[in-house]
Structures are given as structure tokens and as C-alpha cells.
Amino acid sequence: LSAFGTSVVTAIAGPRALGRMNLAGWAIIAGSMPAIALGARWGLVGVVYAVALAWAAQGAIAFMLGIPALRSQPAADVPVVEPNPRGGLGRTAPAPEA
Numbered sequence: 001l002s003a004f005g006t007s008v009v010t011a012i013a014g015p016r017a018l019g020r021m022n023l024a025g026w027a028i029i030a031g032s033m034p035a036i037a038l039g040a041r042w043g044l045v046g047v048v049y050a051v052a053l054a055w056a057a058q059g060a061i062a063f064m065l066g067i068p069a070l071r072s073q074p075a076a077d078v079p080v081v082e083p084n085p086r087g088g089l090g091r092t093a094p095a096p097e098a
Contacts, residue, residue, distance in 0.1 A: 002055055005062030013069040024061045028054050 009021045032054035039046030 002059030002062060005059050005066050008066035008069060009062050013066055017065045017069065021062060021065055024065075025058065028058050028061075031057075 006021065009017055013021075032050060035050040035053060036047055039048075039050035042049075
């Protein structure tokens with residue numbers, strides 16, 4: 001789920017959301033270090049729980065940043081990738097109006 005949320009932000013969210021995701025990633029890395037040190041008191045299980053908590057936080061932030069991008073309509077000037085009649089994917093010119 002974390003990878004899906006991050007992929008949505010990377011692929012279709014705006015530059016502002018992408019910057020926020022980058023900042024959140026660094027903040028999560030910095031915040032996970034004390035959590036890992038604290039979790040080390042309980043051995044490997046504590047470390048795994050601390051890493052899982054950081055990963056869950058990253059996934060939640062990615063989903064919060066990606067949901068508005070999923071709800072928005074594509075801009076009119078953005079080309080849409082459609083199936084190519086000759087096979088594969090590619091940009092096709094719009095059909096001439098009759």
C-alpha cells in the first residue's frame with residue numbers, strides 16, 4: 001500500500017505534493033532513528049516494529065497527498081496516451097472533425 005500511494009504521488013500529483021512527499025520522507029527517516037533506538041530495547045522485534053511504524057506513516061502521508069490527485073480531472077492541454085491502432089501504446093493524433 002505504501003508503494004501504491006508513493007507511486008500515485010510520483011506519477012500524477014503536482015510538483016507541490018511531490019515536494020511535500022520528499023520532505024515527509026526525510027522527516028520520517030529522521031524520526032524513525034529514535035524510534036529504532038527505543039525499539040532496540042526489545043531486541044529485533046522492537047526494531048522491526050519501529051521500522052513498520054515508519055513505513056506505515058510514509059504510506060499514510062502518501063495516500064493523503066495522492067487522493068486529491070486521483071480525484072482531479074486531467075487538464076485539457078495534457079496529451080492523453082491512447083492505444084495505437086498499429087499496436088502498443090503511443091500518442092495518436094485526434095481524428096479530424098467532420
